[in-house]
Amino acid sequence: MKKYFLVLALFFGITTYTNAQQKVPTATELTAKSxxxxxxxxxxxxxxxNIIYNYTLDMYKEQLAISKKQQNGTFTENDVARSYKLQNENTEKIRSILKGEQQTEYDKFVEEQLRGGKKKKKGKQAKEEEEEVVTGISGLILPAKTPN
Structure with missing residues (x-):
């Protein structure tokens, strides 16, 4: 009886573990969404x-390769630099293809993506509270913690 219980518990644990793991999207899926x-x-x-699709697909393929290196534990500081360089190069390539108003909209789009997408407030709070938006390097600096 104990063996059956242990086998059942092991089976249940393995099933739960495999279902809990998230599916990593492919470069094509990420590119299409973007x-x-x-x-x-x-x-x-x-x-x-079409041109932006090709640029973005190449970038996501590289980003996923870097992500796999990170999961395997073979991630280095050079990979971090390469990741940022890829993103910056891709942004510049895309900006070179866009015309006039598209460039300014793209800049706003990128900034929203860096902030985590559009944030909408509903109701009375939306009118009373405006979220302070900090751009540039100062947006990356964490506020100093105050001792209790």
Whole structure:
């Protein structure tokens, strides 16, 4: 009886563990989601969409490779620098393809993405509270903790 209980508990544990693991999206899935969001916001023409898709797909492939290195424990400081460099290069490539108003909208889009997407407040609080937006390097600095 104890053996059956242990086998059942082991089976249940393994099943729970495998279901709890999140599926990592592919580079193609990430790219499609990103392009859809950009297209809605920037009104891309088909040529722009294709070129940006290729740039973004290449970036996500590299980002996922770096992420796998991090999971395997072979991640280095050079990988961090390479990751930031890829993002910056991709942003500049995309900006070079966009025209006029699209560039300013893209800058706003990127800034929102860095903040974690659009945040909407509902009701009375939305009118009373405005979220302070800090841009540039000062937005990355954590506030000093005050001792209790």
């Amino acid at each position: 392009i859809d969001a950009m297209d809605k916001r920037l009104k891309l023409n088909p040529t722009q969409k």
